Amino acid sequence: MPHTLAEKILSHAAGRSVHAGELVVAPVDMAMAVDSIAPSIISILRHKLEARVRDPERVAVFIDHVAPAANVATADAQVAVRRFAAEEGISRLYDVGRGVCHQVMIEERLIQPGQIVLGSDSHSTSYGAIGAFGTGMGASDIAMAWASGYTWLRVPETIRIRARGRFRPGVGAKDLALHVARAIGSDGARYAAVEYAGLDELPLADRQTLACMTTEVGAKVGLIPPSGEVGRLFHAPDWLEEEWDSGQADLEVDLDQLVPLVAVPPAVDSVVEASALADVRVDVVFLGTCTNGRLKDLQTAARLLEGRRIARGVRMIVVPASSQVLAQAVSDGTLAKLLSSGATIGTPGCGPCIGRHMGVLGAGEVCVSTGNRNFRGRMGSPEARIYLASPAVAAATALAGHIADPRPLLAQEEPAHG
C-alpha cells in the first residue's frame, strides 16, 4: 500500500512501513520547549523521571512567551530555565528578544525536511512549512523525549487540500487558512495530517502561516512538500523526494476566488468576508505572532500604512516574530513606515497573543489580531473580543478604525491608466 507524506516520514523514522492508525515509537530529531512550559518539563524530567537530557544537541529552549519577564514569578522561572540549560549543556537557548520559537527554529536551520520535531507549543505544526513532521505535545511527552530521545505517535490519517491559481492583491495565506477553517471546521482535521498541494510557488513565510494554522483545525501535523523556495533553502533527503500517494483532494481551493476573510470571535471557523464587518469598531490592532509576524507580513502592512495615519482611538501594536525580522524591517525601511503611521513596537516574541503581557485586553475591548486564536479570554478579559485576520486586513482596519477590506486601498495605489 502506498504511503501518504505523513506515513512516509513516520515509516522512515520507525524503520518499518507504517500506515494510518498504527502506533509507532520514533526517534526525535529535535524537541523544543518554551519558557511557559519548560519549568514543568524540567520538574518532570528531574523529579519524576529522575533523568537528565540524553542529547543536548537535539534540544532547543526559547524564552518567548513572556519575554521580557512580566512579574517575579516569570522572572524566577526564567532564571531556573537558564540555569537548567547551562547544567545540561544545552547550547541552543534563545533568550529574550530573539523571537517566537517557531520562527527561530526555521531561521536558525535547527530542523530539516523529513525530520520528527516536537514542541511544547501547540503551533509546532509550523515545521510542516519545510516538510518536517512537527507536532505539539505536553510537558510529559517533551520530558520523556528529552530523557530518551524517543516519542510515541499514532500514524495520522491524511486530509488533502489542493490549491490552484494565485492569490489576488490584498489576499494571502492567512485568508486561505481561514477559508480552510470555515470549510472543514475547527475540528475538521482532528488527529489528522493536513497535506497541502499546488503551492510550489508559495514563499516560506506563507507556508509557515499555513502550517501554523493547521493546529486550529485540530491537525497533528500540517505538511507542505518542500518545493520551491523551501527546496532551495533546506536539504530534503532523497527518500522524501520520491513519489508518494498524493491521492484525491478532500478540499480544492481556487486561490483566485479568495477574498480577505476574518474569523469572528470566539471561533476560528466562524469566518466571514472582511467587507461585511465594517460596523465593527476596533480598539487594538495587533500585528505579529508565529502566524503572521514575519518580514513579509510587516511589509504588507507597511505598504498600506505608508503615508497614512492610523485612526484616532486605535492602538496598533507590532511585534516582529524575531530579532532577524526586526533587523530586516529596520534596514529596509519597513519599521519607519509602520512607526510613522502611528504604530508602536514590542520585543520580538509571542507578544500579547496569549494575554499575559504587552497589550492585555480589557473588558469590552475589540482587537483585530493577525494571530491564530480568538477564544474568549485568550488575550485578556473574557469580555474582550478578538477578530483574526491577515496583515493586510489588520493594516486597513487600523487606518479605518473599523474592520476593513484592504483592496480599496490597494486600488488607490494603482497607477492611472492613460
Place this chain on the structure above:
Amino acid sequence: MARVWKFGSHVDTDQIVPGRYAPYMTSEADLGRYAFIEARPEFAQQVRAGDLIVAGKNFGCGSSREYAPEALKAVGLGAIIAQSFARIFFRNALNLGIPTFEADWTDEIQDGEDATLDVEGARLITAHGTYALVPPPAFVRTIWREGSIVDYFRRYKRFPNEP
C-alpha cells in the same frame, strides 16, 4: 455517586485554565483552584473527587498546556466523557492517567445528574439509563493502571507499546 458537570462543544484550554493563571505566571502550587476559574467559577469550589465531566465535541481544543488536564486531575475528576476530544488535550489527559471516553450519547446526560461510572464494565449508569462506553485499548489501560505515562516510563524505561 458522582455529579455530572455538563459542558458544550469546543471547550478550549483557555476556558479550562486561562493562560494568565498558568503556574508560570502565578507560582501557584494548587492548580485545582483555577479549573474553569472564569468560564465556570463554581466548578472549582463545588467539584468533588470522582465527579464527571460530560461534554460535546472537540473537548480541550487549543493550547498544549498540560496544566489544563492537570488542574482537572488535581480536583480528583473521575473521568471525561465527550463526543470527541482535541488531539493534544486527549494525549495530555491520557499521559496523566485521567480516564477519557468518546461517546455519542452525551446530549442525553444533564448537568447536575448523579451518575456512576463503571470503568471495568465500560458503562455509565444514571437514574434514567445505562450507557455503554467503548472499552479502552490495552495501551491506554496500561497507562491508567500505572497512574501516568511518566510513572510507566520511569518503571520500565520504555513506552507502553514498545516491543
